[in-house]
Amino acid sequence: MSDDHRAQESRNKPQRIAESSEKNMLYVTAVDRAILVLEAFSQRPGELSLTELAQMSGQGKSATQRFVFTWEKLGYIARNPASRRLRLTPKALELGHSYLRGDPLIAQVAPHLAMLRDQFGLAVNLSMREGDDMIYLLRLPSHQLTLAEMLPGRRLPAWSNASGRMLLTQCDVDELRAIFDRQPPLAFTPRTTVDLDTLVAEIAQARLDGYYVTQHQVNMNQIAVAILASLPSGACVAIGVATTFDDYSVERVTSTIVPALFRTAAALR
Secondary structure (H helix, E strand, O other), rough: OOOHOOHHHOOOOHHHHHHHHHHHOOOHHHHHHHHHHHHHHHOOOOEHHHHHHHHOOOOOOOHHHHHHHHHHHHOOOEEOOOOOEEEEEHHHHHHHHHHHOOOOHHHHHHHHHHHHHHOOOOOOEEEEEOOEEEEEEOOOOOOOOHHHHHHOOOOEEEHHHHHHHHHHOOOOHHHHHHHHHHOOOOOOOOOOOHEEEEEEHHHHHHHOOOOOOEEEOOOOOOOEEEEEEEOOOOEEEEEEEEEEEOOOOOOEEEEEEEEHHHHHHEEEO
């Protein structure tokens, strides 16, 4: 993934500090600044230098060094003895595990997604909108996916894929244009749709159809489909299925997978 695409997967975090501290005197700015250091690893997975962490978190090197020292002492960051570069530790994973185990939404939806995955043998995912982005809450892989595509927690611009665009069907045109102004679409593949008017029109059509099919948008030769599901808790999520053109055509996806997605959504009500 290019640096442009990594940038799209992150939010404007330094701006968040000023906005949040102005709104609430209870807001602890130091905690926000410390979390920015951890969140930098989501922008570029792997080891990072102190200078890179400072740049990516939008903070000075001296402040970043203090936060890194604290996170090291707490066990969330470790240092490579040879290169002195920094990485997250497995302790950071424990927070995600606690979320997945404790969220009733995951517990409710997971068995239905497993049935859907077993029916077709294809990758199935559950996602939710967060601001201008969408985030994968649960991903049940097929044998064709890479490790990165199997893991939950990935954040992508909502406009970039079928699930995200389906989540955007809840927005009106003005909201969509505002999102695209803040986060202009960039091409993940030579076939990615980046024209604003085309995306707005396709999202409007998906709102009428109740589903969205994409082709070659994030990965070449990939076809994906998603629908919305409303849960009794009031949460609105997207359920998506991804496959390849080697196995499915658009027509086959529409005639076989889309009805199964609607049955799954109905079972969740």
